[in-house]
Amino acid sequence: LSGLVSLSLRTFAYQPAQDPAWFGGWTILYWAWWISWSPFVGMFIARISRGRTVREFIVGVLLIPTAFNLLWMTAFGNGAIWIDTHVAQGALAQSAGNVDALLFRFFEYLPLAKAVSWLAIVLIALFFVTSADSGAYVVDAIASRGDPRSPVWQRLFWAAVLGVTAVVLLLAGGLKALQAMTLVAAMPVAAIMAVLCIGLWRGMKADVTHARQDLSPATSFWTGQHWRKRLEQIVHQPTASDVKRFLQKTVLPAMRDVAAEMQRQGMQAQVHDHSEQEAGAEPGAETGTVRLVIPTPELRDFVYGVRPVKRKLPGFMLSEVADEKETTRRHVVEPITFFADGREGYDIQYLRHEELIADILRNYERYLSVSADQRTVLLNRAPGHTEGT
Known part of the structure; x- marks a missing residue:
């Protein structure tokens, strides 16, 4: 928390970064990643949040996930650093290049390692399944112009298209190809998001005006x-x-x-x-x-x-x-x-x-x-x- 502002505004404008690749990849990749996900995540969350107040939406979508992510990173991140320093003697650091294997190497130093590993696999599967389902739902909603009576086969078709696209990208260049595709897709979405921000502001002002509108003085x-x-x-x-x-x-x-x-x-x-x-x-x-x-x-x-x-x-x-x-x-x-x-x-x-x-x-x-x-x-x-x- 003490370094949040300084780290967020660190641009290395007048001094070379110690690791330019990490700095550029961190800012550009995650910036583009979430922008490219915004149509899927935004429409899906808007659909399941219908009827909620703005306060409930912010708490449920921003604050609670952020608090959980902070807790997860603090417990597992600091736990991995401590284990690597005091127990593993640098063994975890040697696996830093293979992120997929690093998680399970870390679990080996915890009690009930196999049970925790299987639980992690189930959670990862649920993450991909729910992400693919929400993506297929949103694409189907866009293709059918929001018609709730769209057939089930149409949603299954879009789910299959998304799966095939992901497989092709992974086979073509692995994670690098997927990241590059994300960057390319995020550029036009960024311009659309700027317009959506203006639309959101106008919509919020209209909502406040509508809620505060008193009866006509003539009444x-x-x-x-x-x-x-x-x-x-x-x-x-x-x-x-x-x-x-x-x-x-x-x-x-x-x-x-x-x-x-x-x-x-x-x-x-x-x-x-x-x-x-x-x-x-x-x-x-x-x-x-x-x-x-x-x-x-x-x-x-x-x-x-x-x-x-x-x-x-x-x-x-x-x-x-x-x-x-x-x-x-x-x-x-x-x-x-x-x-x-x-x-x-x-x-x-x-x-x-x-x-x-x-x-x-x-x-x-x-x-x-x-x-x-x-x-x-x-x-x-x-x-x-x-x-x-």
């Missing part, structure tokens, strides 16, 4: 009334004209009612309508927006604004109505709120007049609560205003 005020009208709005993909009509007939009247009531109670409040103006009509005005502004001395003004936002629809949601324009079919326009403090807005297209007033007052109440909190004073101060001015 907080809905009592179930006018449900037919609500359903019609949900299934209808709004256009820019729909949002503009919503701003004029629903949002602006609600803002004006709130502003009028505040003015009646001696407070300042203004409603700014830029929904009908063209770009550049007023400096600083955002085209298509409406906003309610309540100025507060020494603090940021309270702003409750709504702007039309165009959002591209996913391919599976594209409308198939032939007489609609392409831009309308591929995009939807939604009325999204915005605030002076930069908070993320939300869609309010389903809110009615009274519900919009409730949403405005809810955000204004939040504004007053946050402004009274001393911990947020740096964010609440008006731009350019400092303490004591």
Whole structure:
């Protein structure tokens, strides 16, 4: 553990390695070996891990095998070194070139040598059988495009092909040929793995977003009334004209009612309508927006604004109505709120007049609560205003 980081980053960039062949073979061979195995191992583990959480997957696939491998290497590796040094007097080291025989030579110095040797043969056989079975299963799944009803003979065929391929490679050049084939096969898979990493990241982000997605803010005020009208709005993909009509007939009247009531109670409040103006009509005005502004001395003004936002629809949601324009079919326009403090807005297209007033007052109440909190004073101060001015 103390040398894990230094050994992992040792590249011998400015000094020759003591054993360049070992160093190159260790990094390149094992790097390519596991990359070439990744399609088989990955699909097989994904198939048997269906329904598991990410935490369970990491523990079962990475941590437990790593801990077992660490225990095995520590017990048998250090045991072999100790026996070779104190008992065998270098006899095991002389067999280091023949890895297959070295394991059984080591067992000869342990109790129940024959039983342990037969157990090792059984475990090795199980390893090869399960590896070949998972490989045949994955190749068959790829060939049949994941069809679970693929015939048994097809899987047996792929198992036989894998076995014949391994035999040919071993006869052609033994382990060297198999290692060379592994290196060649790993190169294109490495490029695919880079793309798969991006896909995994996007999939994880989509999963987190899906799991944390709350109900629409419009649902907080809905009592179930006018449900037919609500359903019609949900299934209808709004256009820019729909949002503009919503701003004029629903949002602006609600803002004006709130502003009028505040003015009646001696407070300042203004409603700014830029929904009908063209770009550049007023400096600083955002085209298509409406906003309610309540100025507060020494603090940021309270702003409750709504702007039309165009959002591209996913391919599976594209409308198939032939007489609609392409831009309308591929995009939807939604009325999204915005605030002076930069908070993320939300869609309010389903809110009615009274519900919009409730949403405005809810955000204004939040504004007053946050402004009274001393911990947020740096964010609440008006731009350019400092303490004591």
